[in-house]
Amino acid sequence: MRAAVAVAQSMEDPLAGLSLEEVATPQAQPGWTRIRVRAASLNPHDIWTLRGVGHPAERIPMVLGCDGAGVTDAGDDVVIHPVLGDPNRGGGDVTFDPRRALLTETVNGALAEYVLVPDSCVVPKPEWLSFEDAATLGIVWGTAYRMLFTRARLRAGDRVLVQGASGGVGSAAISLARAAGARVFATARTQAKRDFALAVGAHEVFESGARLPERVDVVVDTVGEATWGHSLRSLQPGGTIVTCGATTGNMPPAELNRIFFQQLSVVGSTGSTRSEFEALIRFLGAAGIRPHIDSVLPFDEVRSGFQRLIDGDVRGKLVVSAPDAPR
Numbered sequence: 001m002r003a004a005v006a007v008a009q010s011m012e013d014p015l016a017g018l019s020l021e022e023v024a025t026p027q028a029q030p031g032w033t034r035i036r037v038r039a040a041s042l043n044p045h046d047i048w049t050l051r052g053v054g055h056p057a058e059r060i061p062m063v064l065g066c067d068g069a070g071v072t073d074a075g076d077d078v079v080i081h082p083v084l085g086d087p088n089r090g091g092g093d094v095t096f097d098p099r100r101a102l103l104t105e106t107v108n109g110a111l112a113e114y115v116l117v118p119d120s121c122v123v124p125k126p127e128w129l130s131f132e133d134a135a136t137l138g139i140v141w142g143t144a145y146r147m148l149f150t151r152a153r154l155r156a157g158d159r160v161l162v163q164g165a166s167g168g169v170g171s172a173a174i175s176l177a178r179a180a181g182a183r184v185f186a187t188a189r190t191q192a193k194r195d196f197a198l199a200v201g202a203h204e205v206f207e208s209g210a211r212l213p214e215r216v217d218v219v220v221d222t223v224g225e226a227t228w229g230h231s232l233r234s235l236q237p238g239g240t241i242v243t244c245g246a247t248t249g250n251m252p253p254a255e256l257n258r259i260f261f262q263q264l265s266v267v268g269s270t271g272s273t274r275s276e277f278e279a280l281i282r283f284l285g286a287a288g289i290r291p292h293i294d295s296v297l298p299f300d301e302v303r304s305g306f307q308r309l310i311d312g313d314v315r316g317k318l319v320v321s322a323p324d325a326p327r
């Protein structure tokens with residue numbers, strides 16, 4: 001089958017290690033489900049893999065694609081919950097399993113004709129959700145849901161700031177927080193991206209680093225060094241900053257005096273549990289929210305899609321059709 005494979009790693013030139021090539025088709029085995037992929041989506045995680053960040057060289061080659069949706073050998077339409085692990089090792093929460101992994105970290109991903117995943121990762125796809133929409137949910141929407149509702153304990157009426165509004169996690173967080181009854185502020189670097197943030201649910205939008213009309217209860221920050229100081233300054237005393245990523249660097253000044261004096265909570269978040277993921281899908285259905293798809297690309301354009309992600313030139317999600325989909 002055709003697949004998009006990480007065959008080498010380079011910090012400076014990550015796409016040099018990306019190869020669209022023939023690989024062996026996975027065979028069904030007990031405890032695992034084979035899915036014929038209908039759509040997959042692109043995530044910065046794949047670029048970290050290609051850069052060699054958080055992905056050891058001995059796990060190369062690896063088929064990329066942390067997110068996907070398709071049809072099982074039994075004929076069921078499904079979406080992948082891409083967190084692999086044992087909830088029992090995590091005290092009942094798979095994201096706390098010290099050995100948990102995302103799809104593509106230990107197991108081949110969904111940028112291929114077929115993907116083989118543990119049965120526990122297979123979630124029924126409702127009919128109202130297209131394969132393309134479903135393929136965007138596993139990483140960014142699942143993560144945004146857990147960040148807001150489990151880790152930051154968002155409540156209706158809270159004020160929320162979302163940094164990096166046009167990104168996958170950022171735009172999902174805006175829509176979810178708005179639908180949950182929060183007042184949502186968002187920052188983005190260009191006017192076009194700020195307009196996008198308004199379209200997906202932000203009440204007010206600002207340039208990165210701008211002073212807000214009032215302080216907020218929760219900040220969603222996936223950007224890291226470029227926004228961290230502004231995030232801390234924007235919080236109410238007692239507020240919470242929740243982070244799941246550090247696109248611009250992971251070593252901002254800690255500003256401990258601000259954290260203790262304002263009694264701020266700094267909370268990390270990664271992925272989602274299966275029950276959070278299922279609740280997310282019910283929430284999208286109940287609230288009428290649909291994922292924000294920038295474009296659906298043919299499989300042969302995976303490379304240019306990743307380049308757009310690197311360039312920061314995406315609003316919401318880039319989806320890729322299966323390699324054997326008609327053009």
Ligand SMILES: NC(=O)c1ccc[n+]([C@@H]2O[C@H](COP(=O)([O-])OP(=O)(O)OC[C@H]3O[C@@H](n4cnc5c(N)ncnc54)[C@H](OP(=O)(O)O)[C@@H]3O)[C@@H](O)[C@H]2O)c1
Nearest residue numbers: 143164165166167168169188189222226244245247270271
């Ligand atoms: N831990 C987890 O489970 C998990 C899950 C998903 C993602 N992540 C991580 O979270 C991060 C975001 O993921 P994503 O899928 O949302 O990525 P994305 O779609 O590429 O979005 C990245 C965002 O970062 C912002 N940004 C980039 N450079 C910036 C700068 N110099 N100044 C201000 N803003 C800047 C952009 O904001 P603009 O709107 O201004 O362009 C963009 O919206 C990545 O590092 C990813 O690896 C972690």
